[in-house]
Amino acid sequence: MSPSGSAEGMARLRRAVAGIEAGAGLSERAPRRLKLARALDSALGGGLADDALHEIAPAEPADEAAAMGFALALAARFLSQRPSAGLVIGEGFAAHETGALYGPGLIAHGLTLSRLVFVEAPDADAAFWAMEEALKSGGPAAVIGEIWNLRGYSLAASRRLLLAARKGRTPALLVLASAYGQAERMSSAAETRFEIAALPSARIPAAAGRDLPGPFACGARLVKARLTVFVDAVDSPSKDGRPSGRPMDRVRAQRARLHDAAHAVRLEWRSENLAFHEDLAFDDPPISLSLAAASGDGPRPASQPR
Amino acid sequence: MSPGLSLADARARLPFLVAVEAEPAEEARLLERLCDWCSRFTPLAALDGADGLILDISGVAHLFEGEAALVEDCLKRLAAQGIAAVAGVAGNPRAAWALARFSRQKIAPEILSDKAFAKLFHDLPLAALGLDDKTVADMARAGLRLIGDIALRPRAPITARFGAVPIGRLDALKGLERSSIAPRFMPPDFCAERRFASPIETLEAIEATLRKLADDLVVLLERQAKGARRIELSLYRVDGDVRRIRVGASRPLNEARAIARLFAERLASPHEDAIDAGFGVDLMRLSCLAAEPLAPSQVELDRAHEAERARALADLIDRLSARLGARAVTRRTLVEAHLPEQAEAAAPATLGEARTRGDATLLPHSPSRDGRLSTPYAGEGVRRSRSDEGERGVPARPLRLFVRPEPIEAVAEVPDGPPLRFRWRRVLHDVAAIEGPERIAAPWWRRPDAPTRDYFRAEDSQGRRFWLYREGLWGRETLRAKWFVHGVFG
Numbered sequence: 001m002s003p004s005g006s007a008e009g010m011a012r013l014r015r016a017v018a019g020i021e022a023g024a025g026l027s028e029r030a031p032r033r034l035k036l037a038r039a040l041d042s043a044l045g046g047g048l049a050d051d052a053l054h055e056i057a058p059a060e061p062a063d064e065a066a067a068m069g070f071a072l073a074l075a076a077r078f079l080s081q082r083p084s085a086g087l088v089i090g091e092g093f094a095a096h097e098t099g100a101l102y103g104p105g106l107i108a109h110g111l112t113l114s115r116l117v118f119v120e121a122p123d124a125d126a127a128f129w130a131m132e133e134a135l136k137s138g139g140p141a142a143v144i145g146e147i148w149n150l151r152g153y154s155l156a157a158s159r160r161l162l163l164a165a166r167k168g169r170t171p172a173l174l175v176l177a178s179a180y181g182q183a184e185r186m187s188s189a190a191e192t193r194f195e196i197a198a199l200p201s202a203r204i205p206a207a208a209g210r211d212l213p214g215p216f217a218c219g220a221r222l223v224k225a226r227l228t229v230f231v232d233a234v235d236s237p238s239k240d241g242r243p244s245g246r247p248m249d250r251v252r253a254q255r256a257r258l259h260d261a262a263h264a265v266r267l268e269w270r271s272e273n274l275a276f277h278e279d280l281a282f283d284d285p286p287i288s289l290s291l292a293a294a295s296g297d298g299p300r301p302a303s304q305p306r
Numbered sequence: 307m308s309p310g311l312s313l314a315d316a317r318a319r320l321p322f323l324v325a326v327e328a329e330p331a332e333e334a335r336l337l338e339r340l341c342d343w344c345s346r347f348t349p350l351a352a353l354d355g356a357d358g359l360i361l362d363i364s365g366v367a368h369l370f371e372g373e374a375a376l377v378e379d380c381l382k383r384l385a386a387q388g389i390a391a392v393a394g395v396a397g398n399p400r401a402a403w404a405l406a407r408f409s410r411q412k413i414a415p416e417i418l419s420d421k422a423f424a425k426l427f428h429d430l431p432l433a434a435l436g437l438d439d440k441t442v443a444d445m446a447r448a449g450l451r452l453i454g455d456i457a458l459r460p461r462a463p464i465t466a467r468f469g470a471v472p473i474g475r476l477d478a479l480k481g482l483e484r485s486s487i488a489p490r491f492m493p494p495d496f497c498a499e500r501r502f503a504s505p506i507e508t509l510e511a512i513e514a515t516l517r518k519l520a521d522d523l524v525v526l527l528e529r530q531a532k533g534a535r536r537i538e539l540s541l542y543r544v545d546g547d548v549r550r551i552r553v554g555a556s557r558p559l560n561e562a563r564a565i566a567r568l569f570a571e572r573l574a575s576p577h578e579d580a581i582d583a584g585f586g587v588d589l590m591r592l593s594c595l596a597a598e599p600l601a602p603s604q605v606e607l608d609r610a611h612e613a614e615r616a617r618a619l620a621d622l623i624d625r626l627s628a629r630l631g632a633r634a635v636t637r638r639t640l641v642e643a644h645l646p647e648q649a650e651a652a653a654p655a656t657l658g659e660a661r662t663r664g665d666a667t668l669l670p671h672s673p674s675r676d677g678r679l680s681t682p683y684a685g686e687g688v689r690r691s692r693s694d695e696g697e698r699g700v701p702a703r704p705l706r707l708f709v710r711p712e713p714i715e716a717v718a719e720v721p722d723g724p725p726l727r728f729r730w731r732r733v734l735h736d737v738a739a740i741e742g743p744e745r746i747a748a749p750w751w752r753r754p755d756a757p758t759r760d761y762f763r764a765e766d767s768q769g770r771r772f773w774l775y776r777e778g779l780w781g782r783e784t785l786r787a788k789w790f791v792h793g794v795f796g
Contacts, residue, residue: 062733062768062770063770065705065706065770065771065794065795065796066769066770066796068705068706068796069705069795069796070796072705072796073796082612082615083612084612084615084616084619085619087622092634095709096709098706098794099704099706099707099708099709099793099794100706100707100708100709101705101706102646102650102703102704102705102706102707102793103638103639103640103649103650104640104646104649104650104703105703105704105705105706105707105793105795105796106705107640107703108701108702108703109705109796113638113639113640113650114637114639116637116638117619117623117635117636117637117655118635118636118637118638118652118655119626119630119634119635120630120634120635120636121630121634122630122634126629126630129629130626130629130630133622133625133626134622134626137618137619137621137622138614138615138618139615139616139617139618139619139620139621139622140619140622141615168618198768198769198770198771199769200738200739200765200767200768200769201739201765201769201771203738203739203765209724209740210724210737210738210739210740211738211739212739212740212741213739213740213741213763213764213765213771214739216771216795216796217769218769269796
């Protein structure tokens with residue numbers, strides 16, 4: 001088959017898949033994107049999609065608390081966008097092993113306790129079921145899952161969660177609690193995957209003795225980001241007169257950098273204003289891009305097929 | 307053979323007598339089960355003494371093609387379960403009792419003239435009035451043996467000699483006195499049922515019937531613009547077993563699909579011992595135990611979308627609770643308590659923020675007026691925080707709290723100072739930054755000897771943060787301080 005023939009076949013298959021997914025009641029609406037931090041947003045195509053599955057894995061076993069802290073910070077940001085409640089789904093035994101989520105601590109982290117519903121599933125299968133139901137229903141503002149037993153988590157399972165998230169237009173944050181060090185090897189249908197490591201906080205100097213610990217800080221490494229938003233923008237010349245290449249190339253370049261194992265973005269969580277504070281001095285400053293998403297006159301990413 | 311005979315005498319009269327020890331508790335349980343089963347005929351079924359049941363069949367007999375057919379059906383089904391029974395039907399409980407136990411004619415005519423009454427009851431012994439043995443014996447000594455003996459005599463002398471009870475009972479028998487029964491279950495506000503000529507056995511058939519019942523129930527609810535908050539499904543098995551499944555809804559439901567779906571979750575739930583249709587189910591009833599007026603529908607268009615989400619969330623909570631159990635789906639509130647482990651309380655989310663009737667069977671918590679849950683007594687010195695939004699000022703607390711604080715080995719410069727390093731779960735952590743102590747004492751009025759805790763927020767050199775505490779004030783309460791990790795920060 002000639003290259004053009006295979007491209008044609010590919011396009012036909014894509015259309016067929018799009019047809020199937022449209023038939024499944026999936027919306028064509030472009031997702032709202034939640035901004036995280038400048039260094040990550042450009043690689044994420046403007047922010048975290050509010051209708052997709054996002055995975056969060058700890059870098060080491062001891063970083064699980066940091067991964068959960070990051071997921072809950074994302075949840076707090078998602079919850080600030082919608083008046084509905086968030087759902088926190090976990091396995092029942094985890095409370096005894098790793099400690100149960102603690103209400104006063106969640107409040108200190110920036111969440112509102114009255115807007116959270118906690119679901120304790122007897123096992124991972126039930127937890128995945130609950131997540132899927134919750135996402136499909138479209139009721140919660142965000143669904144946070146914390147799963148330790150990942151034996152049942154396959155490509156198919158993640159695809160189900162992704163489709164459920166699309167259907168209900170609800171963001172899914174899945175903490176792969178036991179997948180430390182496997183973030184790059186896993187394969188799933190998730191739109192993004194972060195690897196989170198705890199980082200020393202910005203200490204507050206004390207008058208005497210040792211320094212005081214500062215706010216929650218973590219190193220976030222974007223291991224995976226599916227990005228199809230800029231496809232149509234590829235051929236449009238940049239409007240702001242920058243000499244740089246086509247946006248897609250730049251996005252690729254940015255992602256390549258973020259995929260670099262050494263490149264983690266240091267994020268500091270400010271629970272009082274529900275925002276991440278980036279420490280630019282932590283790493284070399286990320287390339288500042290004016291992406292199609294940001295420029296008012298460019299083609300709107302919202303009109304792009306996903 | 308008569309009651310009161312000793313076992314030896316009975317054995318002497320009947321050598322092959324089989325003696326079985328009486329088990330009143332078991333018998334009572336059997337009777338209760340039968341009473342539940344009898345709710346297939348009427349919702350008003352009551353226990354009567356240790357060996358009887360009373361059913362109020364007013365207005366239901368025609369469903370069974372008349373009283374006689376109803377009695378026949380009932381006795382036949384009881385016989386199929388291996389239970390011998392007699393039944394009487396009359397206009398009031400006392401008369402039915404008398405007919406069932408003492409009369410040859412079991413069913414009283416619907417309209418009872420004085421003449422018919424005399425014919426029916428005057429020949430019955432006085433015991434048919436339900437009098438105690440002593441009164442019956444006293445009256446027998448006076449020559450009064452049958453009901454007719456006192457019914458035809460002046461009332462005053464009999465009352466003077468034997469008390470008011472016999473005449474009162476006689477009036478009750480005539481229906482001159484109001485008598486009521488105390489049913490085991492209150493009749494539901496709304497209910498729908500299906501009877502099957504041949505029993506159904508498959509889960510699919512049960513679910514299909516459930517959907518039809520839900521349709522029927524919704525029609526009834528709609529007439530009064532109400533929605534169901536608590537719903538019960540009863541499955542009556544051919545062998546007499548009655549299975550009841552209850553679900554709660556966090557908002558008044560009036561959609562048949564939503565109701566059927568709640569039960570479908572419950573039937574599919576792995577925790578529920580699967581519905582064992584056994585020999586088949588021949589009656590299914592869906593009752594609405596608690597109904598509430600529907601909230602006026604949301605008209606503002608801009609808020610309609612959010613209302614839709616809120617409804618979807620409420621339905622979701624119901625479904626998750628039905629499948630995983632109401633205690634697995636919770637909302638939490640802060641409690642003003644000093645001890646960190648008592649500073650929050652969880653309550654089933656099905657109660658939601660909507661108004662709820664106090665349902666003592668579901669939970670120990672009762673909802674307060676503003677919709678938040680309050681625990682009447684959640685621990686010592688506990689006061690409910692006024693509002694949830696005053697939350698921001700709370701001190702730093704860990705994201706996770708261990709159910710049991712885990713002991714650690716800690717090294718400190720001075721016995722009452724912060725730790726330099728500690729070993730937890732076999733890993734040594736060097737404390738790089740620390741904040742504390744925050745001194746938290748257990749309530750002295752409850753546990754005067756509980757040691758004080760000094761909490762520290764510690765960060766190790768890699769940025770992992772722990773909530774540590776030292777138990778006991780050094781020098782005053784203890785000389786060897788014990789260290790624990792109580793939680794981890796994000």
